[in-house]
Amino acid sequence: xxxxxxxxxxxxxxxxxxxxxxxxxxxxxxxxxxxxxxxxxxxxxxxxxxxxxxxxxxxxxxxxxxxxxxxxxxxxxxxxxxxxxxxxxxxxxxxxxxxxxxxxxxxxxxxxxxxxxxxxxxxxxxxxxxxxxxxxxxxxxxxxxxxxxxxxxxxxxxxxxxxxxxxxxxxxxxxxxxxxxxxxxxxxxxxxxxxxxxxxxxxxxxxxxxxxxxxxxxxxxxxxxxxxxxxxxxxxxxxxxxxxxxxxxxxxxxxxxxxxxxxxxxxxxxxxxxxxxxxxxxxxxxxxxxxxxxxxxxxxxxxxxxxxxxxxxxxxxxxxxxxxxxxxxxxxxxxxxxxxxxxxxxxxxxxxxxxxxxxxxxxxxxxxxxxxxxxxxxxxxxxxxxxxxxxxxxxxxxxxxxxxxxxxxxxxxxxxxxxxxx
Amino acid sequence: xxxxxxxxxxxxxxxxxxxxxxxxxxxxxxxxxxxxxxxxxxxxxxxxxxxxxxxxxxxxxxxxxxxxxxxxxxxxxxxxxxxxxxxxxxxxxxxxxxxxxxxxxxxxxxxxxxxxxxxxxxxxxxxxxxxxxxxxxxxxxxxxxxxxxxxxxxxxxxxxxxxxxxxxxxxxxxxxxxxxxxxxx
Numbered sequence: 001x002x003x004x005x006x007x008x009x010x011x012x013x014x015x016x017x018x019x020x021x022x023x024x025x026x027x028x029x030x031x032x033x034x035x036x037x038x039x040x041x042x043x044x045x046x047x048x049x050x051x052x053x054x055x056x057x058x059x060x061x062x063x064x065x066x067x068x069x070x071x072x073x074x075x076x077x078x079x080x081x082x083x084x085x086x087x088x089x090x091x092x093x094x095x096x097x098x099x100x101x102x103x104x105x106x107x108x109x110x111x112x113x114x115x116x117x118x119x120x121x122x123x124x125x126x127x128x129x130x131x132x133x134x135x136x137x138x139x140x141x142x143x144x145x146x147x148x149x150x151x152x153x154x155x156x157x158x159x160x161x162x163x164x165x166x167x168x169x170x171x172x173x174x175x176x177x178x179x180x181x182x183x184x185x186x187x188x189x190x191x192x193x194x195x196x197x198x199x200x201x202x203x204x205x206x207x208x209x210x211x212x213x214x215x216x217x218x219x220x221x222x223x224x225x226x227x228x229x230x231x232x233x234x235x236x237x238x239x240x241x242x243x244x245x246x247x248x249x250x251x252x253x254x255x256x257x258x259x260x261x262x263x264x265x266x267x268x269x270x271x272x273x274x275x276x277x278x279x280x281x282x283x284x285x286x287x288x289x290x291x292x293x294x295x296x297x298x299x300x301x302x303x304x305x306x307x308x309x310x311x312x313x314x315x316x317x318x319x320x321x322x323x324x325x326x327x328x329x330x331x332x333x334x335x336x337x338x339x340x341x342x343x344x345x346x347x348x349x350x351x352x353x354x355x356x357x358x359x360x361x362x363x364x365x366x367x368x369x370x371x372x373x374x375x376x377x378x379x380x381x382x383x384x385x386x387x388x389x390x391x392x393x394x395x396x397x398x399x400x401x402x403x404x405x406x407x408x409x410x411x412x413x414x415x416x417x418x419x420x421x422x
Numbered sequence: 423x424x425x426x427x428x429x430x431x432x433x434x435x436x437x438x439x440x441x442x443x444x445x446x447x448x449x450x451x452x453x454x455x456x457x458x459x460x461x462x463x464x465x466x467x468x469x470x471x472x473x474x475x476x477x478x479x480x481x482x483x484x485x486x487x488x489x490x491x492x493x494x495x496x497x498x499x500x501x502x503x504x505x506x507x508x509x510x511x512x513x514x515x516x517x518x519x520x521x522x523x524x525x526x527x528x529x530x531x532x533x534x535x536x537x538x539x540x541x542x543x544x545x546x547x548x549x550x551x552x553x554x555x556x557x558x559x560x561x562x563x564x565x566x567x568x569x570x571x572x573x574x575x576x577x578x579x580x581x582x583x584x585x586x587x588x589x590x591x592x593x594x595x596x597x598x599x600x601x602x603x604x605x606x607x
Contacts, residue, residue, distance in 0.1 A: 186473070187474070214578075234576055235549060238546045341543065
């Protein structure tokens with residue numbers, strides 16, 4: 001009796017944590033041409049505690065780039081396909097699959113994607129997984145479908161980091177890209193800001209105020225081990241990973257003013273990158289590692305500049321308006337996302353770096369901290385809704401919009417994680 | 423035994439959920455320490471990535487009676503700034519003078535100056551603005567003879583608003599530098 005009570009309590013705790021931590025996603029808008037796709041339930045999938053195809057369908061639908069076509073009944077991976085029938089239902093593509101019990105409690109899934117127009121297979125893939133991994137496998141399969149149909153990698157199996165503030169408690173959380181499986185990496189009574197993923201996704205750098213001043217840490221997610229990277233006299237902030245994952249750009253005030261420095265990920269080898277009489281902050285590396293974009297008020301108002309990552313003269317990048325901050329490069333290095341002030345509104349803005357054309361992407365008032373998805377298709381950012389901090393995402397063409405909010409608390413400081421290396 | 427198994431599976435389930443998965447046939451790798459022991463073997467007990475917890479330390483603030491006496495100018499610790507300004511206004515000069523005198527006369531005393539900013543705009547840029555306010559207070563103290571090693575100026579940016587409101591009055595309350603003596607932070 002007592003035993004089962006303890007067990008029930010544990011379950012309750014887990015359930016309560018999950019309900020509180022989980023982000024819910026609302027979508028508005030859709031891509032210009034949504035691809036109609038049918039996802040048939042996989043043969044044998046009803047034996048699993050979690051439907052894999054439900055995850056695939058939700059992922060594809062949430063992206064705003066696909067239109068789900070109804071697919072009644074389960075279809076195995078090798079089942080004969082009546083292409084004419086599926087074309088008649090309006091599906092350009094059909095996903096089928098088979099799940100069978102494997103060894104050691106694992107399941108084996110085999111999937112195949114069909115092009116109903118060309119009446120041909122677009123390929124298949126097999127996965128072996130434990131029952132608890134069904135959601136993750138669903139995301140991998142959604143990534144497979146996405147890539148086959150759109151020609152670019154999907155990001156359904158990536159993760160996001162963000163900070164939740166509930167009362168006086170701050171938590172750095174990591175969740176799947178669909179907001180599920182949120183887990184706390186760091187809990188503190190003092191603020192946490194500026195999380196930044198290492199390029200391999202194994203570590204997160206951030207600024208913690210736990211010692212009553214900002215200090216930069218690198219946190220290894222698998223072990224929970226934390227390394228102080230910059231704790232000099234004054235403030236230490238704004239960590240940005242170099243693409244090689246060995247060095248970070250940081251902002252220190254140890255020599256007077258907020259200035260840019262480079263430091264090794266273990267805190268050694270500090271050296272100054274640039275020198276100005278004003279504020280230099282928010283460094284961000286170009287994907288090729290050659291440039292660092294940053295915010296500076298050296299010209300009288302905060303604007304975005306760039307400097308070679310080896311140092312040298314800074315070049316101004318933004319010229320319109322009196323407040324342009326938080327530069328973030330797209331993964332292909334061609335687009336700059338940043339926050340511009342327009343009247344009293346702070347809005348997510350994109351600049352095509354080749355043409356210098358700019359576009360305001362949102363109609364909100366308090367956008368902060370933009371972060372590109374690793375395929376460059378969506379930009380995650382912090383915003384506000386009804387006085388509460390929420391996360392929002394918008395496609396780089398401005399068409400698809402999503403809002404992610406927690407059941408309780410303010411959510412802020414999002415950072416979209418990298419692709420997981422195969 | 424039953425209980426251990428249950429708890430173990432719960433822990434393993436949670437860890438696996440967090441840790442992603444191993445999918446052997448495709449050569450894909452898990453992104454954390456998920457191990458499968460193969461046919462017949464139970465999944466290895468997996469340690470959930472630990473949640474680091476930070477608990478605040480209680481400072482020892484004994485012996486600071488003079489600094490806390492409400493009749494003493496030393497009990498006043500906050501310097502407020504105008505919007506987009508880093509100049510110490512005349513009304514705060516007596517406050518800065520009093521602290522300078524105290525620090526010059528008590529060379530072993532150290533202070534932390536925490537600069538703050540209002541909530542509008544980028545968190546990191548606001549951290550830099552708060553730093554400019556803390557540095558302005560620090561410079562005034564240095565000019566008045568306080569030694570560099572007695573002062574650390576840092577910024578809390580917009581992260582610790584004294585006034586949680588979202589209007590002009592709240593923002594004015596939050597554009598501020600606070601002086602804390604050792605033992606108070």
